[in-house]
Amino acid sequence: MEHQSARASCFAKPIQTATVWITLVVFIPGLAMAVDSDQVFRAGAFAIDITPETFPVSSSGSMTHRIATRAHDPLHARCLVLDDGQTSIALVTCDSCMIPREIYDAAKRRASETTGIATDHILCSATHTHTAVSVAPTFQSLVEEDYLPFLTERIAEGIRQAHSQLEPARIGWAIGNNPNQVFNRRWFLRPEVEINDPFDSGTDRVRMNPGPNSRSLLQPAGPVDPEVPVLAVQALDGRPIAMWANYSLHYVGGVPPESLSADYFGEFARQFTKMILATHSKPPFVAAMTNGTSGDINNINFFEGRTSQPPFEQIRLVANDVAASAAVAYQRVQFENWVPLEMRETEIELGVRRPNASEIARAKQLIAESGPGPWKDRRLIYAGETLDLAQYPSSVKVKLQAIRIGGLAIVSSPCETFVETGLAIKKSSPFKPTFTIELANGYNGYLPTPEQHALGGYETWRAKSSYLSVDAEPKIRETLLQLLDELNEPRPESTATP
Structure with missing residues (x-):
């Protein structure tokens, strides 16, 4: 059910406290004990x-x-x-x-x-x-x-x-x-199954979120x-x-x-x-x-x-x-x-994995061929990410x-x-x-x-x-x-x- 809760409308001031030395007696049902305060x-x-x-x-x-x-x-x-x-x-x-x-x-x-x-x-x-x-x-x-x-x-x-x-x-x-x-959502697949990546590198050995109970699954x-x-x-x-x-x-x-x-x-x-x-x-x-x-x-x-x-x-x-x-x-x-x-x-x-010159050139070419985003194709999405990362420190x-x-x-x-x-x-x-x-x-x-x-x-x-x-x-x-x-x-x- 849709809910729109009320927000706090006032800003409470913090309670100021001072350390004192007393003996505090705590009463809990069935239990009483003295605590050095x-x-x-x-x-x-x-x-x-x-x-x-x-x-x-x-x-x-x-x-x-x-x-x-x-x-x-x-x-x-x-x-x-x-x-x-x-x-x-x-x-x-x-x-x-x-x-x-x-x-x-x-x-x-x-x-x-x-x-x-x-x-x-x-x-x-x-x-x-x-x-x-x-x-x-x-x-x-x-x-x-x-x-x-x-x-x-x-x-x-x-x-x-x-x-x-x-x-x-x-x-x-x-x-x-x-x-x-x-x-675990990262899985090894059977050797005959191709695993693609948005950079066309062909080096991935696992896939995130493969089909559940698929015949291609081997192990997490x-x-x-x-x-x-x-x-x-x-x-x-x-x-x-x-x-x-x-x-x-x-x-x-x-x-x-x-x-x-x-x-x-x-x-x-x-x-x-x-x-x-x-x-x-x-x-x-x-x-x-x-x-x-x-x-x-x-x-x-x-x-x-x-x-x-x-x-x-x-x-x-x-x-x-x-x-x-x-x-x-x-x-x-x-x-x-x-x-x-x-x-x-x-x-x-910590170091940053910035793209090299050839990776930047590939990304620019992909985007030039497709036109400005937004994009749905993963290769284009990650091309955009590559250009963003090129500006990172x-x-x-x-x-x-x-x-x-x-x-x-x-x-x-x-x-x-x-x-x-x-x-x-x-x-x-x-x-x-x-x-x-x-x-x-x-x-x-x-x-x-x-x-x-x-x-x-x-x-x-x-x-x-x-x-x-x-x-x-x-x-x-x-x-x-x-x-x-x-x-x-x-x-x-x-x-x-x-």
């Missing part, structure tokens, strides 16, 4: 509407320009602020396909000015719904320029609202599992990650405040082209809230699904195929199934009264972050990261559990491993959606593991005095 953990959450105020708008997620005339369901920026008494951090996930770094940086600066949270202690990410407003230049989609100031301010305001609702809280986490909805070119990590916070009386989940699933789809939708990410939040009976919590409970490492993962069962569903039905089915897995994990969360928070941020420089700087929440760790990158990278980080991390959030703090395209680069396929084809150098993945993975090692070092003793 020099270590008070606080949390606040807020989901702010980022649905555009006017239509039509440019919609992302396609190789051709697409116009949306309505919103089937609201888009949100879901915000969570955590404070351990020494360190404050903010987590934000936005219903968007991808968001450029400039927007995030501006929103962080505005939020920091009013909350005091350092900009390098704010993690912002996109869910990767393919039916949101276009805010990043990819393929032939046109950026909705008028929406950018609105999105920037809403992200900042969402963080401010979450910060204003900070209250004493308990926090915990658990790991769920759902292998039913994730499938990579694994999947079925984990559903759950991070939860609740008030001292047990009232749920927020839950942040993570799943390595690209998106679901099945949305009419004229509609905006938060895809399964938004439906997951609604379903989970109902499952834990938090629909009427005050302040409103905030559930969020962040995207893990899903650059080569989608929801199509290539082994067996699946029944075609009407619009939005597959979204509902997937969201309900994953929400149920998260709800099971949620029941196993062991809440703690206080845990330490730490966060690291760094910036590294030889290197770009990317922002990487790692967070420690007690014994839990989170890392992030601004890429559509392959599942192998996420699994490798989880395996090598000194923190158990660790999970990853992709498309965070900017957008720098796909991040195949060097081994996947050698196999070719859509995710490696040079474009604004895939341009980092082949060695980018090892550098990002190594840097994130270094940040995790830093977080694993003993925390300095507090110098606070009563």
Whole structure:
């Protein structure tokens, strides 16, 4: 059903707090305990509407320009602020396909000015719904320029609202599992099957999204990650405040082209809230699904195929199934009264795969023969991308972050990261559990491993959606593991005095 939600109309000032030394007695049904309040953990959450105020708008997620005339369901920026008494951090996930770094940086600066949270202690990410407003230049989609100031301010305001609702809280986490909805979309095919690419190079060895249950299929070119990590916070009386989940699933789809939708990410939040009976919590409970490492993962069962569903039905089915897995994990969360928070941020420089002179000449010839776009032919679309990439710098700087929440760790990158990278980080991390959030703090395209680069396929084809150098993945993975090692070092003793 079409929904137009109300937007927050006022801007709450942040609550000013002072550290005091008292003994806080917490009464929970059937349990009473004394807590030394020099270590008070606080949390606040807020989901702010980022649905555009006017239509039509440019919609992302396609190789051709697409116009949306309505919103089937609201888009949100879901915000969570955590404070351990020494360190404050903010987590934000936005219903968007991808968001450029400039927007995030501006929103962080505005939020920091009013909350005091350092900009390098704010993690912002996109869910990767393919039916949101276009805010990043990819393929032939046109950026909705008028929406950018609105999105920037809403992200900042969402963080401010979450910060204003900070209250004493308990926090915990658990790991769920759902292998039913994730499938590697890159496949080896039988030797006699020709695999084409838009550059006519003939070097690809895998195909993205081949026909389900086709006789040409051999085996997937990579694994999947079925984990559903759950991070939860609740008030001292047990009232749920927020839950942040993570799943390595690209998106679901099945949305009419004229509609905006938060895809399964938004439906997951609604379903989970109902499952834990938090629909009427005050302040409103905030559930969020962040995207893990899903650059080569989608929801199509290539082994067996699946029944075609009407619009939005597959979204509902997937969201309900994953929400149920998260709800099971949620029941196993062991809440703690206080845990330490730490966060690291760094910036590294990565090479860009720019086209050479002969590739540029080929692209110009193709476009000259066909005429100006927009184009539907892949060879022409990627010819346009080649000319765009010729204007790129030889290197770009990317922002990487790692967070420690007690014994839990989170890392992030601004890429559509392959599942192998996420699994490798989880395996090598000194923190158990660790999970990853992709498309965070900017957008720098796909991040195949060097081994996947050698196999070719859509995710490696040079474009604004895939341009980092082949060695980018090892550098990002190594840097994130270094940040995790830093977080694993003993925390300095507090110098606070009563």
